[in-house]
Amino acid sequence: MSPEIALTELRGGLVTVLWLAGPILLAVLVVGVVIGVIQAATQINEPTIAFIAKAVALTAVLFATGSMLLAHLVEYTTMLFQRIPHLIG
Template sequence: MAPEYVMTLGRQAVEVTLMLAAPLLLVSLVIGLLVSIFQAATQINESTLSFIPKLVGIFTTLIIAGPWMIGVLTDYMRQMFTSIATMAS
């Protein structure tokens, strides 16, 4: 197996990982920022206040983007399984 091929596989794996994690991380970041601004404005210093909004936001994001995420992951895995024959030779 050529080093270029291994690097391509690694790059693709990182790209797929980032594509799948990005929606959840971005929603969590935005909700955390909004809750922090709300806490700063109201002077509520409760560290557990952002847990439920983040949980609801991530759950909603999984419902909305879940089919796309599964499609990306299955396409990548199908590509990996079909290229196993070429990796061995």
């Protein structure tokens, strides 16, 4: 396997990870910032509120985009398995 092929496959894996983790991390980040601003404005510094809100946002995003993310992961894995002979030889 040449270095170019290895870097191409590594890039494909990293792009797939970004596609899978991006919506989840973005939702949790937005909820965390909003809850942080609300807690700073009201001076209620309870860490449980932020945790519960992030957990609810995570669950909602997984319910909304879970099938799409899983389909993307299965597609990438199938394509990777199909390229194994090309990668080895």
